[in-house]
Amino acid sequence: MSDKTTVHLMRHGEVDNPTGILYGRREGFHLTNRGHQMAQVVADSLAGRDITHLRVSPLERAQETAAPLAKAKGLEIVTDPRVIESLNSFEGRSFKRGVRDLVHPAVWTKLYNPARPSWGEPYKLIAGRMMEAIEDARQVAEGHEAVIVSHQLPIWTVRMFAEKRSMLHDPRRRQCTLCSLTSFNFTGEKLTSVTYSEPAGHLIPEKDRKDPFSSGSDPAESAQ
Numbered sequence: 001m002s003d004k005t006t007v008h009l010m011r012h013g014e015v016d017n018p019t020g021i022l023y024g025r026r027e028g029f030h031l032t033n034r035g036h037q038m039a040q041v042v043a044d045s046l047a048g049r050d051i052t053h054l055r056v057s058p059l060e061r062a063q064e065t066a067a068p069l070a071k072a073k074g075l076e077i078v079t080d081p082r083v084i085e086s087l088n089s090f091e092g093r094s095f096k097r098g099v100r101d102l103v104h105p106a107v108w109t110k111l112y113n114p115a116r117p118s119w120g121e122p123y124k125l126i127a128g129r130m131m132e133a134i135e136d137a138r139q140v141a142e143g144h145e146a147v148i149v150s151h152q153l154p155i156w157t158v159r160m161f162a163e164k165r166s167m168l169h170d171p172r173r174r175q176c177t178l179c180s181l182t183s184f185n186f187t188g189e190k191l192t193s194v195t196y197s198e199p200a201g202h203l204i205p206e207k208d209r210k211d212p213f214s215s216g217s218d219p220a221e222s223a224q
Contacts, residue, residue: 131158
């Protein structure tokens with residue numbers, strides 16, 4: 001058996017959110033038609049890969065994103081609450097105007113420590129739970145490949161942690177578009193590299209790709 005194992009962290013597809021609220025962990029937010037198309041494109045792109053394990057956030061948008069891959073590879077979806085969206089005190093608020101909405105006095109008390117961050121789940125806790133899930137997936141898929149379907153902030157945070165980079169960051173600079181793959185490559189138990197690809201990137205409108213408050217990025221994740 002090969003000593004090479006890859007765990008792909010897949011972000012969910014485009015979400016139907018016409019009012020532009022920060023939906024966070026709320027139920028009832030599903031993929032758009034384009035989001036379903038994105039998920040199918042990724043499933044097709046992985047059809048020839050040695051995927052043997054699929055671990056998924058419990059939120060609807062992640063479960064729906066995982067469905068085409070589960071069907072294509074004949075895999076059971078293992079629901080794992082450790083890869084869920086991060087907690088966010090701004091959940092339910094609308095930030096359609098982007099960071100300009102952060103000047104409102106109602107949110108000032110949550111912004112005193114961006115390094116933690118003070119408005120949501122601490123970065124260290126996010127990285128810790130994600131690394132635990134990645135290690136479990138690595139063990140289950142040892143010598144093969146696994147996919148974890150999660151959310152932008154948890155994926156980006158654990159990547160920064162793994163690369164020993166500061167987890168304090170500008171949301172607009174996250175390299176984690178819709179249905180992208182952030183791949184953790186292991187030799188034995190050792191993480192040897194992190195690679196990134198965008199199998200469904202061509203489906204994201206150009207105007208949305210760098211806007212964290214648009215369909216190109218998830219508002220619930222990008223506010224942190």
